[in-house]
Amino acid sequence: MIDWKKINERFAYRGWRNMIQKRFEMPDGRHADFDVVGIDTFVTIAAFTKYREAIMVRQFRPGPEMVLTSFPEGLVDPRESPEMTARRELLEETGFEAGHITLLKEVRSAYTTERQVILLASDCHKVGEQKLDATEFIEVFSLPLPEFRKMLRQAEDTSFVNVDAGYLALDRLGWL
Template identity: 40%
Template sequence: MISDWTVVGERQVYKGHKTIVKKDFRMPNGIVKDFDVIVAKQVATVFALTSDNKVLIARQFRPGPHKVVDELPGGYFEDGEEPLQAAARELLEETGYSGELTFVGKMIGSAYTTMVRSVFVARNCKKVAELNLDDTEFIEVVEKSLPEFLEQLRAGELSDINVAYRCLDFLGILVIDENKL
């Protein structure tokens, strides 16, 4: 039976935009192995739909892939902020839109980070303000039809693919056709 591993040591090895700690784990076989873990704040991500079912995309440059990518609006929680507040604020700041937010669920960021992503769907989004970006954000808001968005998603051309699929499933847009299996 799989069980949690025991942390037997931890030390910070880098602090910058992200913090990396090296955690020493005792594995079930008794061997101790270290792993690099990114320590990160919680994140809210929003799958936003306008009243005519256009998907709102935040297009921006990302240093990791070193290119402009399409993303769902979202970002880090501010201190003391609840998930719904963070989602509404990030949607407004990054797109200038607000909408009716519904909590979909939480997701782990990846196998090697402490980040937890709170996922929301926003319906009937309307433009209510200008963008209010951080000094490192340069965002172009793009509206895509659902067919355009699905095509982009299938091509792997979105940074938040897992979030998008979870939201599409939540909305009942993903349907399994057992005849195709």
């Protein structure tokens, strides 16, 4: 593949998410501008109990302006590994602790700087209550395996990353 050369970039907006305007020289010598969302690394935690139940959350998401069903997720603290963040976020958002954490996949997006790290949290068990941030209003629930599979097939109120994480987890667990 012929390399693209970055000419420049500038921040159009800085906040919890940043909007970056990048200009590249394309392989044919022309220049093109792209708007890129600047996002730090996130973890998606495909969490399952030893009873073959998926640990899921429902919470409002401002992008689609609706409540979405997902696995627990969170921003990776720069002082933590993705695995450490997964353990912390799982406990904070759900009150569950993982017996084992396994890296499943890292995903990149075309128009963000985000690195989405998908991890499997297996042998999860309840150890406490949620400890939510001030802007988090999260409902926790578990889905037996047949219902979880049905949710993946319908996938009307979840993101593609969560569908991907679900199938990767089921494959790793040998439950497909």
